[in-house]
Amino acid sequence: MRDVVILGVGMTNFGRFPDTPYYKLGADAILEALGDAGVEWKDIPVVYCANVNNGHCPGEMVEAELGHTGIPVINIQNACASGQTACLMAYQAIASGAYDIVLTLGVEQMPRGPVVGMPPTPSMLMGADSFVGKYAMKMQRAVYEGRYTLDQMAKVSVKNHKNACYNPRSQYKLDLTVQDIHNSRVIAYPLTLYHCCPSSEGAAALVLCSEKVARKYASPPFIKMAGGALRSQTFVRGDPADTHEITMNTAKEAYEKTGISPEDINIVELHDNFTISELEHCEELGLCGEGEGGKLIDEGATEITGRIPVSTSGGLLGKGHPMAATGVAQVCEIVWQMKGQAGQRQIKAIPKVGLSNCNGGDQGMACGVVIIKK
């Protein structure tokens, strides 16, 4: 297998852009990534496009903005894990030798309001099954079991919103306190508004290539996509939303494939769709011991200045969550941090190993982990 270089990255602002169709957002991200890589659009032989909400052939719609070159466009949908899925498909294309250069895009325009992505099962029609209901119940159960306090969950929102203030591309710039989180609008107690990420619009793109091609455009050392893993769920009783196994299994496979261990990692962008998810994923990814997610946030270990910074970009909570764009944008953030280009949110000790993780469809249906190495 060949090494895979991340030659260029690009990302639009995340937010609400009612006057800009998604394909223009996608083209903006691609043009920035091409400019960053020094590569021309006509030199791109294939596009892997992640998108959830925008209908047929979204990648081809973006491609039309840039000029028809007749290249294959592969559209990918895996709910919130779509971005990682596209990254891993693109990684395989380069690593296997199928292509020498690949463009990965994540692009999304979303309706306002709570996300209801799954087909209408009887439980969903009744309203017994919804994201907000599930996460409210996850929180209720976690408090009952003594795993986390509501304050610890709120601290995730405070931290990620604070980080987003330092990210010019983020949807929100909110200076919040733990009390602000608790006092925000009740969605389904104990879930309040600021425990939830927003639905958003935006796009992100990467130019990936072989090391040989990379040398034509730039000089080493290169930032590389070291690999990763994509998994669906194994059997758990009840609902996929309650599973921890999928993320643990995906991380384990990603660590084994890349030879990276959790202790090596200096930056993590993960799936903080709701505050409790960040605490759980920190444990599942092995950033701390089992049951230590609450302690990790209490100690400030996941702050930009902490031992293992998590969601420096502002995360889904603060930066925004245009579903399929998120995974690709996480890779952009890790690359900027590794290049020392993260401005006010720059981690002092430039990170050398990063991890990007998103979970799609209920946390437990799809899970992608991508490892990035300097």
Next chain:
Amino acid sequence: MSGEAAKKEHIPIGEGLFVIPPSPSEKPYLVGSKCRSCGEVIFPPRRRCRRCSSKDLENVALSRRAKLHSFTTVQVKLPGAKLEPPYFVGVVELPEGERIRTILTEDPSSLKTGDEMEVVIDVVYKDESGKEVLGWKFKPVKRGK
């Protein structure tokens, strides 16, 4: 209400999910699949076992009683959901091990985790033509009854 519900030609929210016995003295129950290979009981019924993929499944009547695992009150209108907020939802755990997402008949602020619950089949919403749609709900089992 189960016997009357059948008479009024209410429509079930899904086929094969529950049974309302014709005799009013018998109580309705949910239907699951039991795997003859690994013993797992799943709801709703499926063709293959979710745990071991075996096709050797049988339909079984699920326990009518379950323990309240978690709960909340949904305060927002969800796209596609037929219920108007606020409404009460929960997860109950059956003695068979399976957990079921459900509407709760009562405000869960008066309930606690682990409370004994009992399944009821009841109207959950009206469809576009005004027909009443039946689904499952769980209600607390009052002590002393």
